[in-house]
Amino acid sequence: MHIIIFMEISAHIICIGNEIMLGHINNTNAQYIARRLSSIGIKTIREISIPDDPVVIISSIKESLTDSNIVILTGGLGPTVDDLTLECISQALYRKLIFSKVVENHIKAHFKKRKLKMPANNLRQAYIPEGAKVILNDIGTAPGLIIPARKKILIALPGVPFEMQPMIEKDVSNFLKDRFRPDKIIKSRIIKITGLPESEVNEKIEDILKIEGNVQMGIYPHPGEISVKITVTDQDKKNVDFTISKIEKKIEARLKNHIFGYDNETLEEVVGKSLLKSKKSLSIAESCTGGLLANRITNIPGSSEYFKMGIVAYSNEAKTKILNIPPKTITQYGAVSKNVASLMAKNVRLLGGSDIGIGISGIAGPGGGTKKKPVGQVYIALSKKNKCVCKEFYFLGQREIIKRKATQAALDMMRLH
Amino acid sequence: MHIIIFMEISAHIICIGNEIMLGHINNTNAQYIARRLSSIGIKTIREISIPDDPVVIISSIKESLTDSNIVILTGGLGPTVDDLTLECISQALYRKLIFSKVVENHIKAHFKKRKLKMPANNLRQAYIPEGAKVILNDIGTAPGLIIPARKKILIALPGVPFEMQPMIEKDVSNFLKDRFRPDKIIKSRIIKITGLPESEVNEKIEDILKIEGNVQMGIYPHPGEISVKITVTDQDKKNVDFTISKIEKKIEARLKNHIFGYDNETLEEVVGKSLLKSKKSLSIAESCTGGLLANRITNIPGSSEYFKMGIVAYSNEAKTKILNIPPKTITQYGAVSKNVASLMAKNVRLLGGSDIGIGISGIAGPGGGTKKKPVGQVYIALSKKNKCVCKEFYFLGQREIIKRKATQAALDMMRLH
Numbered sequence: 001m002h003i004i005i006f007m008e009i010s011a012h013i014i015c016i017g018n019e020i021m022l023g024h025i026n027n028t029n030a031q032y033i034a035r036r037l038s039s040i041g042i043k044t045i046r047e048i049s050i051p052d053d054p055v056v057i058i059s060s061i062k063e064s065l066t067d068s069n070i071v072i073l074t075g076g077l078g079p080t081v082d083d084l085t086l087e088c089i090s091q092a093l094y095r096k097l098i099f100s101k102v103v104e105n106h107i108k109a110h111f112k113k114r115k116l117k118m119p120a121n122n123l124r125q126a127y128i129p130e131g132a133k134v135i136l137n138d139i140g141t142a143p144g145l146i147i148p149a150r151k152k153i154l155i156a157l158p159g160v161p162f163e164m165q166p167m168i169e170k171d172v173s174n175f176l177k178d179r180f181r182p183d184k185i186i187k188s189r190i191i192k193i194t195g196l197p198e199s200e201v202n203e204k205i206e207d208i209l210k211i212e213g214n215v216q217m218g219i220y221p222h223p224g225e226i227s228v229k230i231t232v233t234d235q236d237k238k239n240v241d242f243t244i245s246k247i248e249k250k251i252e253a254r255l256k257n258h259i260f261g262y263d264n265e266t267l268e269e270v271v272g273k274s275l276l277k278s279k280k281s282l283s284i285a286e287s288c289t290g291g292l293l294a295n296r297i298t299n300i301p302g303s304s305e306y307f308k309m310g311i312v313a314y315s316n317e318a319k320t321k322i323l324n325i326p327p328k329t330i331t332q333y334g335a336v337s338k339n340v341a342s343l344m345a346k347n348v349r350l351l352g353g354s355d356i357g358i359g360i361s362g363i364a365g366p367g368g369g370t371k372k373k374p375v376g377q378v379y380i381a382l383s384k385k386n387k388c389v390c391k392e393f394y395f396l397g398q399r400e401i402i403k404r405k406a407t408q409a410a411l412d413m414m415r416l417h
Numbered sequence: 418m419h420i421i422i423f424m425e426i427s428a429h430i431i432c433i434g435n436e437i438m439l440g441h442i443n444n445t446n447a448q449y450i451a452r453r454l455s456s457i458g459i460k461t462i463r464e465i466s467i468p469d470d471p472v473v474i475i476s477s478i479k480e481s482l483t484d485s486n487i488v489i490l491t492g493g494l495g496p497t498v499d500d501l502t503l504e505c506i507s508q509a510l511y512r513k514l515i516f517s518k519v520v521e522n523h524i525k526a527h528f529k530k531r532k533l534k535m536p537a538n539n540l541r542q543a544y545i546p547e548g549a550k551v552i553l554n555d556i557g558t559a560p561g562l563i564i565p566a567r568k569k570i571l572i573a574l575p576g577v578p579f580e581m582q583p584m585i586e587k588d589v590s591n592f593l594k595d596r597f598r599p600d601k602i603i604k605s606r607i608i609k610i611t612g613l614p615e616s617e618v619n620e621k622i623e624d625i626l627k628i629e630g631n632v633q634m635g636i637y638p639h640p641g642e643i644s645v646k647i648t649v650t651d652q653d654k655k656n657v658d659f660t661i662s663k664i665e666k667k668i669e670a671r672l673k674n675h676i677f678g679y680d681n682e683t684l685e686e687v688v689g690k691s692l693l694k695s696k697k698s699l700s701i702a703e704s705c706t707g708g709l710l711a712n713r714i715t716n717i718p719g720s721s722e723y724f725k726m727g728i729v730a731y732s733n734e735a736k737t738k739i740l741n742i743p744p745k746t747i748t749q750y751g752a753v754s755k756n757v758a759s760l761m762a763k764n765v766r767l768l769g770g771s772d773i774g775i776g777i778s779g780i781a782g783p784g785g786g787t788k789k790k791p792v793g794q795v796y797i798a799l800s801k802k803n804k805c806v807c808k809e810f811y812f813l814g815q816r817e818i819i820k821r822k823a824t825q826a827a828l829d830m831m832r833l834h
Contacts, residue, residue, distance in 0.1 A: 021461045022603075023452025024635055024646060026445060030466065035440025044438045045473070049447065049464040056462070188441075199533070218436055229441060290715025291708035294729040298707025299817055301783050303731075309739065310729030312711040318726040318769065322739070352735060366718050400716055 009042045009180045012064035015049040016057060016075035016085060017159055028161055029074045036168050041182030041233075042070065052076060054084050054091075061092040065152050070176065075159030077142035079122040085156055089129050093149050097127040100143075102134055107141045135171040139163045146175055153179065186233045187240045191251055192261045193226045194412050201226050204254045208247060215243060223401050224408030225267070260415055267411040268296045274415065275306040275356075282414070283309040283352025285323055285344040287335065288362035288378060290314065293407045309352035313344065323347045334373065336361050341379035342390045349383045356417075357383040358410055362393075364402045378406045382413050389417070426459045426597045429481035432466040433474060433492035433502060434576060445578055446491045453585050455648075458599030459487065469493060471501050471508075478509040482569050487593065492576030494559035496539040502573055506546050510566050514544040517560075519551055524558045552588040556580045563592055570596065603650045604657045608668055609678045610643040611829050618643050621671045625664060632660060640818050641825030642684070677832055684828040685713045691832065692723040692773075699831075700726040700769025702740055702761040704752065705779040705795060707731065710824045725769035730761065740764045751790065753778050758796035759807045766800045773834075774800040775827055779810075781819045795823045799830050806834070 013030050020027050027049060034044040045068060050056045057076070064071040076085030090097045103126040111118040125142055128134065135144030135157075142158040144167040155172055157164045176182075193201055198221045202209070205228070209217045218229040230247050234240045252259060261270050275282060286293050294310030297303055313319040316335055320327055325343050333339040341361040349357025362378025369375035374394070381390035391413065395405040430447050437444050444466060451461040462485060467473045474493070481488040493502030507514045520543040528535040542559055545551065552561030552574075559575040561584040572589055574581045593599075610618055615638045619626070622645070626634045635646040647664050651657045669676060678687045692699060703710050711727030714720055730736040733752055737744055742760050750756040758776040766774025779795025786792035791811070798807035808830065812822040 018633065019635055020448075020464070021451060022455050022605075022633070022648060023448045023450070023461070024605075024648075025637070026443070026448050028443060031437075031440045031443050033440070034438060038439045044440070045468060047437070047466040051462060186439075188439075216435065216439070218441060220442070231439060231441075286708075289712075290720075290724075291703075291711025291727050291729070292715075294708025295706075295712045295820075298709075298729070298731065298781075299820070301816055303707075304785075307707075308732050309735035310708050310727075310731070311739075312708070312715070312727030312729070314715065314721055314727070315725050315769075321770075322726065322728075322768065351739065352732075353738075364715075368721075399718055403712075403716070 009070065009182050010045045010068040011037050011042050011070040011072060012068045013044055013047045014057075014060055014064060014071065014073045015047070015159070016052060016073060017049070018051050018082075020049045020075075021051045029159065029164060032161065032165060033072055033074070033168060036173060037070075037072075037176075038186045040173055040177050041184040041186055042176060042180070052082050052084055054088050057084060057088040058092045061089065061154065065092075065149060065154065069152055069180065071152070071154045072172075073154070073156045074164055077125065077156060077158050079119065079125055079141065083124075086125075086127060086129065089145075089147065089154065089156060093129060093147070093154070095129045095131065095147075098130050100126050100128050100134060102136075103128065103143050106136050106143070110141050133175075135167045137163055138166060144171065146172070183235050184233050185235070185237055185240050186231060187244060188229055188231045189244045189248060190263050191228045191230070191248065191255075191259055192265060192267075193228065193255055193258050194224060194260050194267060194408055195258050196226070196255070198226055201228070201255065201258075205251055208250055208254075211247065215247065217247075223397065224405040257416065260412065266296075267408060267415065268300055271411050271414045272297070272300045272303055272306065276302070280356055281306050281308050281352070281354035282356045282358070283307075283311075283348045283354040284358040284360075284410075285311045285313055285348035286360045287313055287319070287344070288364040289360050289403050289406050289410075290364070292403050293358070293360065293410055296407055296411070308354045309348065311348055311351075319344070323351070336363055336373050336377060336379065338379050338381070338390045338392065341381040342383070342388050345381035345383035345390075346388060355384065356414065358414065359383070359390075360406060360410055362402075362406060364399045364406075366399060376402050378402070378409070380406065380410045380413060382410075382417055384417070389413070425601075426487070426599045427462045427485040428454050428459050428487040428489060429485045430461060430464045431474075431477055431481060431488065431490045432464070432576070433469060433490060434466070435468050435499075437466045437492075438468045446576065446581060449578065449582060450489055450491070450585060453590060454487075454489075454593075455603045456605075457590055457594050458601045458603055458650075459593060459597070460603075469499055469501055471505050474501060474505040475509045478505065478571065482509075482566060482571065486569055486597065488569070488571045489589075490571070490573045491581055494542065494573060494575050496536065496541055496558065500541070503542075503544060503546065506562075506564065506571065506573060510546060510564070510571070512546045512548065512564075515547050517543050517545050517551060519553075520545060520560050523553050523560070527558050550592075552584045554580055555583060561588065563589070601650055601652055602654055602657050603648060604661060605646055605648045606661045606665060607680050608645045608647070608665065608672075608676055609682060609684075610645065610672055610675050611641060611677050611684060611825055612675050613643070613672070615643055618645070618672065618675075622668055625667055625671075628664065632664065634664075640814065641822040674833065677829065683713075684825060684832065685717055688828050688831045689714070689717045689720055689723065693719070697773055698723050698725050698769070698771035699773045699775070700724075700728075700765045700771040701775040701777075701827075702728045702730055702765035703777045704730055704736070704761070705781040706777050706820050706823050706827075707781070709820045710775070710777065710827055713824055713828070725771045726765065728765055728768075736761070740768070753780055753790050753794060753796065755796050755798070755807045755809065758798040759800070759805050762798035762800035762807075763805060772801065773831065775831065776800070776807075777823060777827055779819075779823060781816045781823075783816060793819050795819070795826070797823065797827045797830060799827075799834055801834070806830070
């Protein structure tokens, strides 16, 4: 008989720094590390942030080494007297600090390469706890350290995210996978939805969101966009993929073409790909979104292939002069109207010599609203050679939220047409 | 003889949620709460994130109530069975959960207002620990709770940031100030700098950044912008203001007009104010920044007063057709050149009938660079009636970073001219 023991590999993350405790910085390290650990089957069971206080640091290290298999520390590895992590590890583990020639050489080379004089202080970073495995820092001077402590592992990493991240990606992940051989895989899939309010998405997939067992479902709203996340934990990769794909298909059957993409895909990326594929070009005329749509479209590398021109016609003069909107039309219907938005779309299409034209006119607020045309009212028109559609929207939120939602709606109209 | 006892008011923040432990969401609540507490003189000494596990939640509450005066919990107050916070508080404090009519009515009104049927589950949120003071939720259904526990205070808040934040701003801050009358004031001032690399700012104010005692200095780089933060802790408000203003003046003397603003001010806001004040109007023509500059300018409410028009001339045809750049000029000097950027600035100024014109042309990458004109090379021109200046820049970074840095540089040229 085979007895399989499921050892849960658990981790604590400890972030050290007064600047975190004062709320000066948004600590993204804990999230980054937790996500990475989760992807290799290691469960984070506690994230702690503490000040640069040796008593607190030492007791936190001891406590976390008792309660979990792996403890990852970030911060406090710099060259100044405020950086106490190495000294605290030494005291928590009762290990001497020894001078590392390897780290010394690496720090000296760092300064030499940059043609800078090395401050004497920096050599403090070369005193590391006995038995530590060094991870050299490709960007800064603080080394990362992997320190086996009986059956547990203590890992100390720099607090600067772009120095910490490569260490986690390579050395730390490989070391932990090799050391603990986690028996479970955790995998996530994000389904991205637009054009429906959260409550409606919720309603349509309520039963799916309640699936439990080795599945965790999540729904996360963003302006004009909803993410549904499926996370599956299992020992078997095939099971994980099968479960994800089964749930994914169920959701697709319910939400159909409101789903615009998966995982990290953005709406502007999806629209861009489809324009590239169909070899269609695009020009846009924006009023209330003030350039945000052009900006999002041009955030995609290679967008110059399909994006011809953007006009931000903020004033009525601009609408008349550049986009040839007759002043009479503006007076008769108002700048925020179906008529003006449709003309903006058509005229910018002709002006840019492109296949598709988009026109957006609305009121982003906080000023400028009236009873008849309140803040958040936006008209979005899409013009093609023989066709023009225009939709009316009412968006809630502050100025930047309304701008964002309007560009989402415009991109979604492009995606669907 | 007077003996003054300095009681340090300390807080623990506990964030509850499996989605944090998996790294699915960036937990911004801890930072938000810590910053707000710090501004009213309360020191956060520990931030913890833990999973939706009742054993862990109960032991964390007990531990934190032992180690600090104030414990603020977020998350786990929703209507589903996964939401365990109320039950766990009840067990940790040995208090019964009692049904609150006030909360019940509030939840019912919430659904009625939205013309939605209330799921029966939602009334779970009305069972609150005995002795709790309720903070009604203006946005969702989960109430906030302030629970005195002997000499300590336990506060439970919703995990959704925009439901939690108004509660912290009003009810929680006022309650804590009144209850603890913190004897120390912590105040911060941010000085915002542009047009200098971080190393140069560092060098110019190195000695100031090392000031210690009741002062904490910080330097934080962002693309095209550096924040220097002064934080002073003292019992006396006058001392705090005096110390901040003394350090501020020192920094101003060193960095002069590289300082563009303070605290939450943005560069687009500063430029907008100055345009409003001088009654000057603005039009812009962008190539590589693809609408980001227009977008940033129009993020400022009231920008329609001074912003006339933006042209995103991505293709050469657009540059020729809309901005009247002679094809010969483009062929001779290239689209990315001093000549083209200067003509873009001049012609968009004339086209928009505005006082100032901005032209930006460059290579945002990742494609399109050559040895002679590498990715990151950007020309920015500013045209006024009798004057045109054009500057050449080399920005490092990815596409969106280069776009951001280029708009920072353009806004800074506007600010200085």
